[in-house]
Amino acid sequence: MDILQFSSNTSLDTIKKYSSFLIYLIINSLFIMKYGENYNMLILTVYLLAVPGVSFFYLKFNFKEVFYKILFWFGVVLFFFLSVYLNYKIDGNSLNVDRWSAMEIGIKAILNGQYPYNIPDHMGRESSNLPMLIVLGMPFYLLFGSVGYLQSFCFLLFSYLIFKIFTDYKQRLAVLILLFLSPSYLWEVYVKSDLFSNFIIVAGFTFLIWNKFLMKNNMKLELVSFLSALFLMTRLSSAIPLIILLFKKFYDFSILEKLRFTLVFIITVAAVAYFFFHNAPGFDVFIKHNPLMIQGAKQPLLLSLLYIVAAFVLSFKIQSFSDITFRAGTLLFICVFVPFIMYFAKYGYTDMITNSFFDLSFFNMCMPFVIITLVLGIFKNKFKEN
Template sequence: MGNTKLLSNTGLHHIKNYIILFIYLIVNSLFVMKYGEDYKIQFLIGYLIVILGLSISYIKINLKDLFYKSLFWIGVILFFFFSIYLNDKVDGNSLNVDRWSAMEIGIKAIFNGQYPYNIPDHMGQESSNLPMLIVLGMPFYLLFGSVGYLQCFSFLLFSYLIFKIFDDYKQRLAVLILLFLSPSYLWEVYVKSDLFSNFVVIAGFTYLIWNKFLKEKAIKPEAISFLTALILLTRLSSVIPLTILLFKRFYDFSIKEKLRFAIVFVLTISAVVYIFFHNAPNFEVFIKHNPFIIQGAKQPLILSLSYVVLALIVSFKVKSFYEIIFWAGALLFVCVFVPFLMFFAEYGYTDMITNSFFDLSFFNMCMPFVMITLVWGGFKNNIKEIK
C-alpha cells in the first residue's frame, strides 16, 4: 500500500511538472510569436530547443557549488544595473504600452489632490491601477523620477525571494536563468510594465505568510488582515493566490478571530478607497471612471467567480508551500488563458497576436509562481520543504 501511494504521489508530481513547464513555454512562445517579426517560426523552434536542451543538461550535470554561487551573484548584479540602464535609455513616451504612464498619472493626481481615474495617460487611456499599485510606484517616482525603476528593484526582491526559498545555488541560479530566458519578462523590463513586479510582491507575501503565520504563528491575524487588504488592492486577480493561501486558515478561526479579521480588513479597504476616490467630482464620474470596472470587464463575471470558487476548494487541499505556489500559478494562468482562447476563436491569429486585440502581458501575473514551481519540481528530491 505504501509503495502504491508513493508511486501515485510521484506520478502526480510529474504531472504538475509537465503542467508548469507547459505554462512557461506557452506564455513565452506567445511573446516570441508576437515579436519575432519575419522569423517567428524559426525563433520559436530555436527557443524551444534551447529551453528544453538547457533544462535537461542543467539537471543532469553537477558542478561545484562555487560555480553556481558565482554565476548567481554575477547575474543578479549585472542584470540589476542593466535594467537601470535600460529604464534610463528607453523613452516611455515612444512606447506603445502605457502601464508606466497610467501609474505615473495616478501618482501625480494623488499628490495634486485630483481624482486619478479620469485623467488620460500618454496614449489617451485612463488608469486601471488599483490604489495600492499606485502606492507601490510612488517611492520610485519620488526618488528617481520614474516608476520604471519599480522593475529594477522588484528584480532584487525576486532574487532575494529565490535565495530564501531554495537551499543551494544550483537551484537559485536555475530560477534566475528561467527569468533571463523569458521573453515575457524581458518585454516587461523594456516597456516599464508592472504586472510581473506586482506578483513578485504577492509571491513574497505568500512566502512571508506561510513562514511567519501559517507555520510559526509569529504574526497576529489582525496584521495579516491589514496586509491582505493592501495586497488585494494592488490588483483584483490577487484574490486567487490570497484565497488559496488564507481561506482555510480563516475558516478555522474562532468566531471572535473571524470578526476581528473582517473588521480590520473592511476598515483598511475603506480607508484606502476613501483616500483615492473621495476627490471624484460626483458619483456619476466615479461609476464611469474607476479601475474596478475596467479590471472586471476582461471576461464574463461567471468565469471570474468560477476561478475564485476553485481557489476556495484548493485552499482546503494544499498542505505545503510548493502546492500553494503551484496552484496560484496554474489558476492565474487559467484565468488569462480561457479568455485568450475565447477571443482567439472569435478574432483569429492576426488580430489577436499581430494587432494586439488581446494583451499578452496579463500572462505575466502567473510567471513568478511558475518559475519558482518549475525549479522546485525539477529539483524536488534535493529540496527540503520550507519549515
Template sequence: MKTSDIFSNYTLNNIKKYSLFFIYIIVNSLFVLKYGEKYGFPLLAVYIIAILGISLFYIKIELKDLFYKYIFWIGVISFFIFSIYLNYTVDGLSLNVDRWSAMEIGIKALLNGEYPYNIPDHMGRESSNLPMLIILGMPFYLIFGSVGFLQSFIFLFFSYLIIKIFNNYKQRLAVLILLFFSPSYLWEVYVKSDLFSNFIIVSGFVFLIWQNFIKEKKLKLEWASVLTALIFLTRLSVIIPIVLLLFKKFYNFTIKEKLRFASVFVIMISCILYLFFHNAESFDLIVKHNPFMIQGAKQPLFLSISYIILAFILSFKLKSFYDSIYWTGTLLFICVFVPFIIYLMEYGYNDIVNNSMFDLSFFNMSMPFVILGLVYGFFKNNHQKNVV
C-alpha cells in the first residue's frame, strides 16, 4: 500500500471516529440542557469535561483483560437490576411521555380483537407504533404487566451483541461506559420509552445480516427477507439502515433471487398488517387512523425522500460492518438534526427544547450505531475478529 493511501485511510478513520464523538456529545448535551433544569449550562460543562477526561484516560490506560471482564459483568448485572427497579417504582401515568402507553393500548386492542390505532393512550394520543413493535412489547406486558421491561431485556440483548462484535473486554466495557454516560439512554429507561431499544434491535439485525448473509452465505435468502420485513414493521425510519445494508446486495441478485426476496417480503408484510388492520370497522377508519400517517408527518416528504436516495447511493460504498454502522448512525442523526435546525430557526431554542415542541428522543435512533461505531473507531488498531 502506498504511503498516500495509508495517510488517506488514517485521515478518513479519524474523521469518522471524531464525527461520531461529536454526534454523541451533541445528542447528550441536548438532554443535559433540557433536563438539567436551572443548572443546564454549568452541568453541561461538567458533563463534557467528564466525558473527555474519561475517554482520554480509558484509551491510554492498559490493564489486564480480566479486570475489564469483571467490571463489564458487574456493570451488566447491576444495570439490569437497576432498570428492573425503575420499572417497578416509576409510575408510567405520572410521566409526560406516552410511548409505553401507546404500546400497551396496541397490545390490549390486539388481544381483545379491536383495531389498535384509534384508541387514545393516557395522554389522549393515538398509537403510532408499527405492528412489530407492539408484538415485541407483548411478552413483557403478558409476563410482567408492563412493556417497560422491554428496555431491561433489550439491554441484555445489547450486552450479548457487544460480546459478539468485540473480541476483548476493554472494548466491550467501553461500549457500556458510553451507554451509561448517555443521558439520552438513561432518560429512555426512566420513562419506559422504546425508541433506543428499537434501534438496538436494528443494530443486531445489521450485524446478523452483514455476518451471515452479506459477508458469508450462512443465512438463506428467504430468511433474510423475513427478518427484513419484521424489522421494517417496527418503525418507518428503519428503511434507512435496511437500504444501506441490503440494496447493493439486492441489486446484484439474479432476477429469480430478486423475485424470491420480494415475494417473501410482501407476503410477510401482508400477513402482519392483516393481523392488525382486519378488525377495523371500515377502510375509511384505516385511512384516517393509522401509524404510517402519524410517523410520516414528522418532517417534509422531500427531506424523507432525500435521505432514502442518499442511503441508496451510500449502499454501494459500504465495504465493512464498520462502514454500515457508521453511515447508519450518521444518516439517522442527520435525519433528525436537519428538522431540528429548521424548528430551531423558526420557533427558537426555548420553544423547541424547553417547551418540547421538538421531540429530542428521535435522536436516539442513531445512538446505538454511534456508540458501537465510536468504540470500533477508537480501537481500530485492535481489529475485531468478528467484524470486517
C-alpha cells in the first residue's frame, strides 16, 4: 500500500501509519523552519514534496534483496564514520547548544568527587541531566575525550535494533532512509545533543523487555525492575514508554511479585540518587540546584499528571510491539506539542522559532518510536508479536 494512499479502512494499523507519518513531518518541518535561515520556506516546500515522493518510489519498485542489503550496510558504515568525523571536527564550545557540555561537567564533577548540579557549563548554565544520563556519557568521555561520540554509538545501536525488529533489508533500509531524511536527527548529531540517542536506548530496552520478558518470560522480574529504574533515571519522560510497556504486567503480578519488583526498583533509585546527591555542599544547595529545579516546569502540573494517567490506561490496550511504539511515540509527542502550542499562542512565531523561547529538541524524544511504528505500519511486518 502506498504511504500516501488513504483508504476507507480506518483500522488501528492505518491510524498508526498515517499518524506516525504526520508526526514525523511536523517535527522535521519545525526544525527546517528554525534552521533553514533565509530559505526556510523554500527548503520546507521541497522537503514536504521530497519525503512523500521518495516514499512513493521506494514502495513502488522492488529490487533483489542483495541490493537493499548492500545499501543498508553501506549506509550504516558511512554514517557512523561521518558522525565520528563531525564530532571530531566540530568544536562544541562554538555551538549555541550546551547539552554536550552539561553532560560533560556532570561527568567531571562525579569523577572529581564534586556535586554535579551547581557547576556552570560553557554557556553558563547548570546541568539538569539525571544521574544515569551522566553515566551513559562516561565511557565516551573517558575513552575518547568527548561525550559527543555517544551519538555515533547510539546510531550503531539503532541499526542493530532495526536489524532485529524488521524481517528483510527493504524494511531495514526504509528505517535508515527515514533517519537520514530527518533534520531533527541530523541536527542532534551535529550539535552533540543526546535526546534522540537517549530514546534510542529506551526503545532498545522496550524491544528487549517485550521480546524476552513479556513474550518469552526469559528474564527475572528483579532484573527488569533494576533496569527499569536505571532507564527512568536517564530522563523522567522515559516513564511514559516504561509505564505503557510494563504496568499491565505489573498489575497481573501476584502480591509477592509486586513487592519484589517494587523493592528492587526503590533500592536501585535510592542507591543511584545517594551516589549522585550525597556530596551536595548543603541541603540548601541541594534544594536550589537539582535536576528538577534546574529544568523548571514546562507546563502545568495537571497536564503532566494527565500524561502519566494516560500511560497507565494505554498499558491495558497493548496487544503487539507496534502498539507499544505507537502509543509511546504519540504520547511523548503530545507531551511536547501541547506546551509548544501554549508557548506559541503566548509568544508568537518570532520568539518561539527564531529566538528559541522553546527547545525544539524535546520533540526528538518520540522520534525513534515514531520511525519504527511508521515502517512497521507501511510493510505490515511479519515479526511475530501477537
